[in-house]
Amino acid sequence: MFLVYHPEGSDEPKRWRYDPRKLMSAEREKIERLTDRNFSEFTVDVMKGSSLCRRALLFVFLKREHPTMKFDDVDFAWDELTLEHSKAELRLIRDTAAENAPADQRAALLEEFDRQIATAYDDTEGEGKAQLPIAG
Numbered sequence: 001m002f003l004v005y006h007p008e009g010s011d012e013p014k015r016w017r018y019d020p021r022k023l024m025s026a027e028r029e030k031i032e033r034l035t036d037r038n039f040s041e042f043t044v045d046v047m048k049g050s051s052l053c054r055r056a057l058l059f060v061f062l063k064r065e066h067p068t069m070k071f072d073d074v075d076f077a078w079d080e081l082t083l084e085h086s087k088a089e090l091r092l093i094r095d096t097a098a099e100n101a102p103a104d105q106r107a108a109l110l111e112e113f114d115r116q117i118a119t120a121y122d123d124t125e126g127e128g129k130a131q132l133p134i135a136g
Contacts, residue, residue, distance in 0.1 A: 002084045002121055003057060007076065015121065016061045018083065027060045034059070034071060046083070054081055087120045 006013035020043045023031075028039045034056045035042055045053040058081060059074045085093070094113035101109050 001086060001089060003054075003061060004082045004084055005058060005061075005076070005080060006082075007080050018057070023060065031056045031060060051078070054083075084121060085116070087117055087122055090117045090120050 001018045003016045003018045004013050005015075020028075020039070031042055031053075032039055035045075035050075035053050037045060037053070042053050042056070046057055055074055055076070056071070058076065059069070059071050062074060063069045090113060094110060094117065097109045097113060098106065
């Protein structure tokens with residue numbers, strides 16, 4: 001999965017690989033303090049669209065590049081920040097849908113996943129087998 005930040009006025013979006021299992025302990029602890037959630041709750045809430053959680057995640061990635069950045073400095077319009085599945089993740093989700101989706105919905109779901117896979121960011125630098133971005 002990728003966190004994609006495309007602030008208004010920038011030519012190209014900034015894209016970071018988001019795998020909650022790869023965040024450092026100090027980053028996870030900072031996220032817990034900022035969001036008042038344990039890390040497992042945070043990973044779920046990021047996927048559900050929590051603005052605070054997504055802001056905290058953006059802060060962590062921006063702070064890696066700008067060490068003096070403060071959380072209060074991070075502000076974004078909702079359409080400037082997205083989470084995008086990689087091609088490998090979408091294929092994994094598609095395979096699960098192919099096996100488990102109700103028969104009357106399966107064809108439409110698979111067609112939609114195929115459309116998303118065709119336009120998804122290529123995950124050629126991924127490590128190992130694709131996993132969904134939830135820390136247990």
